[in-house]
Every structure is written in C-alpha cells, then in structure tokens.
Amino acid sequence: MPAGLVISAPASGVGKTTLTLALARAWRNRGLNVQCFKSGPDYIDPAFHAAATGRASVNVDSWAMDRGTIAHLVGRGTDADVVLAEGSMGLFDGVAARGVSGTGATADIAEMLGWPVLLVIDPSGQAQTAAAIAAGLRDYRAGVRLAGVVLNRVASPRHEDVVRRALNDAGIAVFGALPRHAEISLPKRHLGLVQAEEQAEIGKLIDEAARFVAEHVDLDAVLRSAASWSPQPAASGMNVTPPGQHIALARDAAFSFIYPHMLEAWRAAGAEISTFSPLADEAPDASADVCWLPGGYPELHAGTIAANARFRSGLRAFADTRPVHGECGGYMVLGTALTDADGIRHEMTGLLGLETSFAKRRMHLGYRLAALAAPMPGHQVGARLRGHEFHYSTIIAQPDTPLAVVHDATGAVIAETGSRRGLATGTFFHLIAEDR
Structure with missing residues (x-):
C-alpha cells in the first residue's frame, strides 16, 4: 500500500x-x-x-x-x-x-x-x-x-x-x-x-x-x-475531448508549456500526437488534422523563429485548411509580431493580428474561466474552459474577433480574451480542464 x-x-x-x-x-x-x-x-x-x-x-x-x-x-x-x-x-x-x-x-x-x-x-x-x-x-x-x-x-x-x-x-x-x-x-x-x-x-x-x-x-x-493510502477508484476519467484525431504538437525549448495530463488525456481518447520543432525550422506533419502550439519561451528565441521560413510557411499552409491553436507563447507566435526584451521587433507567422511586446513587461498571473464565443479545436461555442495565465508580455494590438469571455477566479472580466481569424485561434491561458 x-x-x-x-x-x-x-x-x-x-x-x-x-x-x-x-x-x-x-x-x-x-x-x-x-x-x-x-x-x-x-x-x-x-x-x-x-x-x-x-x-x-x-x-x-x-x-x-x-x-x-x-x-x-x-x-x-x-x-x-x-x-x-x-x-x-x-x-x-x-x-x-x-x-x-x-x-x-x-x-x-x-x-x-x-x-x-x-x-x-x-x-x-x-x-x-x-x-x-x-x-x-x-x-x-x-x-x-x-x-x-x-x-x-x-x-x-x-x-x-x-x-x-x-x-x-x-x-x-x-x-x-x-x-x-x-x-x-x-x-x-x-x-x-x-x-x-x-x-x-x-x-x-x-x-x-x-x-x-x-x-x-x-x-x-x-x-x-x-x-x-488506499486509492479510491475514480468514477470517471478526464472527460477531455482532444482537439483532433492526429495532433501536430510544437515541442522544443520555445514551446514546452503544456500540462502532462492534457497530453495523456488526448492519447487516452485515441488521438495520435506528432511533435515538431519550430526552432529546428520544422513544419507541422502534413497528415495531421490540427496543429497545437503550446506556451514556452518564444520571447527568448524570437529571432530564430522569425528567420525560420520553412516553419512559418509550413504553418501558414497548414492553417489554410486545418485548425491551428496557440496557448500563451504559442498564441504570440501565431500573431503578426513579437518585440523582444531588447526592443527588437520580430515578424511572426501572421495567422492572427495579435502583436505583443516583451520589452513592455507586465505580469499577468492567475486562474481563468473562459466561455467560448467562437469554437476552438476540441471545444464548441459555449464551452466553459478552466485554465491558468502566467506571462509578462503586453498586447500592442489585437484586431481580431475575440475568442471568449474570460473571467479571473473572483469573477472579474479579463481583457485578454484570446482571438480568432479563419482557422487560427489562440488564448493567453493554458488549458487545464473543461467544466462538465
């Protein structure tokens, strides 16, 4: 025992x-x-x-x-x-x-x-x-x-x-x-x-x-x-819907913040996960039906990401026909530009109009409850998602359709709504669970 x-x-x-x-x-x-x-x-x-x-x-x-x-x-x-x-x-x-x-x-x-x-x-x-x-x-x-x-x-x-x-x-x-x-x-x-x-x-x-x-x-x-400790049998599992049947997942030093239980839940639900490295200038697997960019440290690698033409063009081509979602750092990379800590502006993938700056640092930290106003991979309009936000980047521009109505743990409305353009979506919070 x-x-x-x-x-x-x-x-x-x-x-x-x-x-x-x-x-x-x-x-x-x-x-x-x-x-x-x-x-x-x-x-x-x-x-x-x-x-x-x-x-x-x-x-x-x-x-x-x-x-x-x-x-x-x-x-x-x-x-x-x-x-x-x-x-x-x-x-x-x-x-x-x-x-x-x-x-x-x-x-x-x-x-x-x-x-x-x-x-x-x-x-x-x-x-x-x-x-x-x-x-x-x-x-x-x-x-x-x-x-x-x-x-x-x-x-x-x-x-x-x-x-x-x-x-x-x-x-x-x-x-x-x-x-x-x-x-x-x-x-x-x-x-x-x-x-x-x-x-x-x-x-x-x-x-x-x-x-x-x-x-x-x-x-x-x-x-x-x-x-x-004698564990009690769980009445149910994670009750998580994977974002697709075959998920192309960005995975390297710039894209690594995704909760392990989410990946396990996706696999348990029958999804296949193929990883690729934007820092190595790799594009998502062309046979995947959805692409997911987790958070991480893109602000430390913005120059490399901006220079990696194969990754950027491959992601854009993928998004022409299939959904792409980014969380926090991944969301920033889906945007138009990212300004690093030295004030240098780097062009990102341009799938969303979001522009962010790490030079203008302000901590954003806390739990988030989001009610989706538009669909995102794995979740339909009206879904209530629970997550957590932690970053220092500032939004310079966000011209796209808001993805969700977002509240913090006290019920206060949060300005970082996430956004949607075409088949691309993104949020600043990292998904933990969906309300049942």
Whole structure:
C-alpha cells in the first residue's frame, strides 16, 4: 500500500522543489518506487519530478478539477511505494473564490487525499518565531494534518538548536536541518525554474541534492510519517475531448508549456500526437488534422523563429485548411509580431493580428474561466474552459474577433480574451480542464 505525503511551506522560494526531488531520488536509490504530483498550475515542476523518479508526474488542481478527475490522476500512484505531492506557494494559499473542488490551495489536496504535510521552513532571520509559524500552519485548518518539519538554510549549529528546541516545545517533529548549500540551487528565469530538459546536468544536481538531504534528514522518520493510502477508484476519467484525431504538437525549448495530463488525456481518447520543432525550422506533419502550439519561451528565441521560413510557411499552409491553436507563447507566435526584451521587433507567422511586446513587461498571473464565443479545436461555442495565465508580455494590438469571455477566479472580466481569424485561434491561458 503506498504511503502519501504532501511537501509544502509557509511561502514560495523556501525549498519545496529541491526537497521533493531529493527525497524522491534518495528513496528511489533505496529501491523504492516513488510517484510525484504537483499541486496547482505550475507546468515546469512535473518534468523535474520525472527526472528524479523515472515516472511521469502530473498536476492536480482543486480550483480547476473536480474530485473525480483528481482521483483519476492520483490513481497512477497505486503501484508506488511512496507518493509525494509538491505544493505551490504557501500551504493555504489559493484564490479568494472557490472553484470546482477548492481554491487551488495545497491544503485542499492534503485534506482531500488524507495525506499529512511535511513543512519546509526557512528560519533565516528567525529563531523561535519559526516554531510559531509552523504551529500556526498546523492549527489553521481542521482536516489538514502536519507530519513534521524540515529546516532549510540554517545558519549554524547554534541556530539549528534554538529553532529545534522551540519546535519540540510546540510538539512539532523536526526530521532534519539543512545548512546552506549553493551547489544544489536550481537556476531560475522570469517564469520560474529553468526547465529540466534544458539542464544537461540535472541528473547530477538531483543526485547531489539526494546525498545532501540523506546526510541531514532522517529519511526513515519522514517515511514513517506518511499516511498509508488506499486509492479510491475514480468514477470517471478526464472527460477531455482532444482537439483532433492526429495532433501536430510544437515541442522544443520555445514551446514546452503544456500540462502532462492534457497530453495523456488526448492519447487516452485515441488521438495520435506528432511533435515538431519550430526552432529546428520544422513544419507541422502534413497528415495531421490540427496543429497545437503550446506556451514556452518564444520571447527568448524570437529571432530564430522569425528567420525560420520553412516553419512559418509550413504553418501558414497548414492553417489554410486545418485548425491551428496557440496557448500563451504559442498564441504570440501565431500573431503578426513579437518585440523582444531588447526592443527588437520580430515578424511572426501572421495567422492572427495579435502583436505583443516583451520589452513592455507586465505580469499577468492567475486562474481563468473562459466561455467560448467562437469554437476552438476540441471545444464548441459555449464551452466553459478552466485554465491558468502566467506571462509578462503586453498586447500592442489585437484586431481580431475575440475568442471568449474570460473571467479571473473572483469573477472579474479579463481583457485578454484570446482571438480568432479563419482557422487560427489562440488564448493567453493554458488549458487545464473543461467544466462538465
């Protein structure tokens, strides 16, 4: 029977991902099968999980997904020895208004699955206050159970001793304390961690993290704190309609932000997926019946995309007769032009009139609920789609027909409606699920 545990923290940037990867690899090195999940809409961390465990990881999201979908997704952990769900932001951080089965908070997943929470606490600049924070998180919400704490970035043995004593006095188990260790720092860029597939040394970095954590954390005690978990059979699967029977999917360093569960759902529904690389100047498979351009980092590769004539002409020819859809970065590439961070304007594919600028940076972040005013691949007019938007680009022009009426999680109308021209469509949000 698998043992389930949630890895969370009081805030972002405390070390959840590093600890999750280290625990997963350390237990895998001991011969255990480890399955990871990511709570929330982060589309980068699952690839790191897969690198650490050798098993595909997916997102579970209480704002966008119902309980049946979450149960279906976590069911892949049935044959594992240990199941780890890495949280996002702080333990109770979600949106103000409830979504399908919660607010998107990690605590929702912990309570729903009955898994205890392992807190990562960074006591930098603190001593006993770290225990007060941990105790507050432990007592904040009935139904969420605290397993214990791992301290990260402790300044000295004396600092560790003071914090440990305070946590022990509060009745909170301390499984270990990690000194500062720059060698296991994961590199970042403007949308989060540099992707796992872009880091040639990621395996060595995870191995070093596992060695370091095994040296400073009681792995056996952490494992004993996890809850024995008997997964309940899911009443239904993802209920996702693929955008086509044969999908040409852009896939490279500029086009990689697509949720793993979406790809799995498309395949499970019988769709074939053929990948191509715009950065390698490849065109979509001519035998496909739909083309999908995910988000990613086109702003870092705008010059290459603009120069790749075979890709651009091939995509235009494809769109003459078949649907093409872009999400976020893919949407930007379907547009007329993209201005990069240096203020250089690059011509894109011109399938849509959208023009964007990364030089004029403004963060757009949050859940999105879209009611389609026009069809897009896989979804008809009136469909209600749940997704997440995260980018820094600014719209300079968007002359085309709006694709949807879009609201944020509070119900406020969002200006980024997506757009449609001919057979081309695009949205700034990344699709997570469709309302049933």
